[in-house]
Amino acid sequence: MDKKQRRLIMRTSILVLLGAALVFSLYANFTKEKVAAVQKGEMARDFVLTDMDGNTHKLSDYKGQGVFLNFWGTWCKPCEYEMPYMDKQYQKYKDQGVQILAVNVGESNYSVKKFVEKHYLTFPIMIDKNKQVQTAYKIDPLPVTFLIDKNGKIIDKLTGSLSEESIQKHMERIKP
Amino acid sequence: MKEVVNCVCGHVNPHGTILCESCGRVLDETQKDSKMIDMRYEGSARRSQTYNKSIIDKIWNFFSSVKVGVSLIVILLIASSVGTIFPQEQYIPPTELPEVFYEKEYGFSGKLYYLLGFHNLYSSWWYLICIAMLGTSLLIASIDRVVPLYRSLKKQKVSRHDGFLKKQRIFGITKTDQQDIEFAELKKILESRRYKIKEENGNLLAEKGRFARWGPYVNHAGLIIVLIAGMLRFLPGMYVDEVLWLREGETKGIPGTDGRYALKNNQFKVEIYDKKNKEDQTFNAAIDKVGTIVKNYQADVTLYEKEGNTLPGEEAKFKKVKDHSIKVNNPLKHDHYALYQVDFKLDELSEMSFNLMNKNTKETFGMITISLDDPKTMYKLKDGYSVELLSYFPDFEFDENQEPVTKSPIPNNPAFIFNMKTPDKPEGEVSFVAIQQTLEPLGENTYKMAFAGVDTRNVTALTVRKDLTLWIFFLGGAIFMIGVIQGAYWNHRRIWIQRKDGEIWLAGHTNKNWHGLKRDISMTLEGTNIDEPEDQLEPKNLGELEK
Structure with missing residues (x-):
């Protein structure tokens, strides 16, 4: 190899290295908020919570079924708005292999119980008392819904209140 | 294009060499007629100046340019200072929307500031690209200069060509017939002044502080380490x-x-x-x-x-x-x-206590204490008296339909709806109780929940x-400072002393602090028969040069 060729290779590799550093920094900088949040396409992180009736729900036990994972709070108006719709669709889809898990972000048993009674909710509702699940799913703000398919993959992340029609569409998406 | 330049002395120099690496002859045609030679980078061939064929070379040469480097520094300096005029987005009150805040607070210039993206300057794409380009420039410009400089300083010969000596800023000729004695004397004095002496064919090269020449490159290495540290922060877990x-x-x-x-x-x-x-x-x-x-x-x-x-x-x-x-x-x-x-x-409120009280007789029938984090549905009191908590609003307000709601789950302004069951009112009486406010929505009550106290807690x-x-970052900063000190407090001084039939030629060069070099020379020559050399850039000598 002659000198000129060596120089070209040397220069090219240094420039490529620096270019890669630049691309990495820009990418990392612009995705730093997204990285902080859980994104669609990721595998849903497993968790265990106990519902208001004392039944334990482990996400990975629902493999083979679709899971409509909703995070909510009693004071949150948009959460309250979509709850009755979720319940209606739950009645329709629970026998078709779609489960709804509604995780309260850690309020008192009293508030959650009153809320459930007020809206006659029938799907499993669990309180994330020590906020571990919402931390793992990086929840902010409410409501947030994760559509998890039968393989445990998050196929979509929905923020804001959902209409009955769109809930039905999303149930279809995760139906196994 | 020629690959190499052959010097008359026999040394083969890389293409683009201005002064022969070995003897110092002027090789660059355009410099042959100048009165003084340009000693920057020892007249070595900066590769960037010579190969300009492929796109890679063109990019390389762009970053190698000092002009480009200085321009990047100026751009970054101006941008960074503009970024401090108004607060960055992360420092505005968290409840404010940036698109509204800047205009409201600072008027038109605030709006412009926001629109041009200065509210989030230090992570904007163009700012980061400028930083990366500066890093690239630091690295490439340093590689391009430090390698040839190292080569030529390592290869430099003691005996230099007449033209090289004559065109040094400090230069003088002394006629003497006692060359041997003078040389021995000079050598001794220079050594005592901590010069390193090299001899060749009876000629002398005294050199000191060569390592000061590496200062700028050490300094650049420190800066590059700081940039790498900044980049590592993006890695998870760092x-x-x-x-x-x-x-x-x-x-x-x-x-x-x-x-x-x-x-x-x-x-x-x-x-x-x-x-x-x-x-x-x-x-x-x-x-x-x-x-x-x-x-x-x-x-x-x-x-x-x-x-x-x-x-x-x-x-x-x-x-x-x-x-x-x-x-x-x-x-x-x-x-x-x-x-x-x-x-x-x-x-912050944590517990509230109430007494169940007959409004007329002021007789009380027991106290309930409600934990605001974990209220209960039913509070039993003595024989036949109990209080049911129908609703609880931790952060109470009336919504647009005049319904009581809670704004948040934090007990900033708790409110309760109680159903007070007593022997004479077994169905109970409903009372709405908020701070300094009691409503009886279903008609006049006999009993009330009389406020009895609060318990609070602090939040950190x-x-x-x-x-x-x-x-x-510290390592980079320390290396940066070492580089600065190395380049600033030491000077690279060289004195060439050569004999040419019946004459002694003396030339001197330093990268900075010419006064110090002149003092070194004059103290060395004190007591010898050698004349002090002239500074060819002094005004009186400049006139002569013109002639």
Whole structure:
């Protein structure tokens, strides 16, 4: 190899290295908020919570079924708005292999119980008392819904209140 | 294009060499007629100046240019200072929207500031690209200069060509017939002045402080290390900066530790200087003048570590790691994490107590205490008296339909709807109770819930920090300073002394501080028969040069 060729290779590799550093920094900088949040396409992180009736729900036990994972709070108006719709669709889809898990972000048993009674909710509702699940799913703000398919993959992340029609569409998406 | 330049002395120089690496003959045609030679980079061939064929060479040469480097520095300096005119987005009040805030607060210039993206300058794409380009420029410009400079300083010969000597700024000729004696004398003096002497064919090269020439490159290496440290912060696990709000008595997972650590707030207190306190009486004058002066903000906490692997939400075993009192500038440090006291909230409501009371007789039938975090549905009192909690609003307000609702789950303004059951009213009476407000929505009641007291707790806010890149920043900074000192406090001085039949030629060069070099020479020549050389750039000599 002659000198000129060596120089070209040397220069090219240094420039490529620096270019890669630049691309990495820009990418990392612009995705730093997204990285902080859980994104669609990721595998849903497993968790265990106990519902208001004392039944334990482990996400990975629902493999083979679709899971409509909703995070909510009693004071949150948009959460309250979509709850009755979720319940209606739950009645329709629970026998078709779609489960709804509604995780309260850690309020008192009293508030959650009153809320459930007020809206006659029938799907499993669990309180994330020590906020571990919402931390793992990086929840902010409410409501947030994760559509998890039968393989445990998050196929979509929905923020804001959902209409009955769109809930039905999303149930279809995760139906196994 | 010629690949190499052959010098008359026989040395083969790389293409683009201005002064022969070995003998110092002027090789560049355009410099042959100048009175002085350009000693920058020893007249070595900066590769960037010579190969300009492929696109890679063109990019390389662009970054190698000092002009480009200086322009980047100027752009970054101006941009960075503009970024400090108004606060960056992360420092505006969290409740404000940036698109509204800047215009509202600073008028048109604020709006412009926002529209041009200066509100988030330091992570904007163009700012980062400029930083990266500066880093590239630092690296490439340094490689391009330090390699040839090292080569030519290493290869330099003692005997130099007449033209090289004559065209040095310090130059003089002395006629003498006692060359040997003078040389021996000069050598001794120069050595005592800590010059390194090299001899060849009876000629002398005295050199000192060559390592000062590497100063700028050491300095650049330090800067590049700082940039790398900045980049490493993007890697997961290297850098954590989070906030944790923790109530007294509460245990929460520490954010950024992925559930591994939990923290309990045992107590938070704010202490003030008290005139009644003996040790504080030194500050009496100041207390009188200012009023309340805070002495200490302190959160007494316990750190727990999770044992084993558990899923989020699963009951986990935690073992106590340690107790600590976090004060301002006295963080809790553990496993590269540091928790700093940063904010607080005093007297948040935690419990409220009420007496069930007959409005007319003022007779009470027992007290209930409601935990605002965990209220109960039913509070039983003595024989036949009980209070049912129908609704609870931790942060009460009326919504647009005049319905009571809660704004948040935080008990800032609690309100309750009670159903008071008594022997004479077995169905109960409904009462709406908020702070300093009681409503009886279903008609006049016989009984009421009389406010009996509150219990409060303090809340502390802690910053969670982890920075594994800090030592790299320090290392880069230290190397930067070493480079500055190396280049600033030492000078590379050289004195060439050569004999040419019956004459002694003396030339001197330094990269800076010519006065120091001249002093070195004049002290060396003191007591010898050699004349002091002239500074060819001094005004009186410049005239002669013109002729």
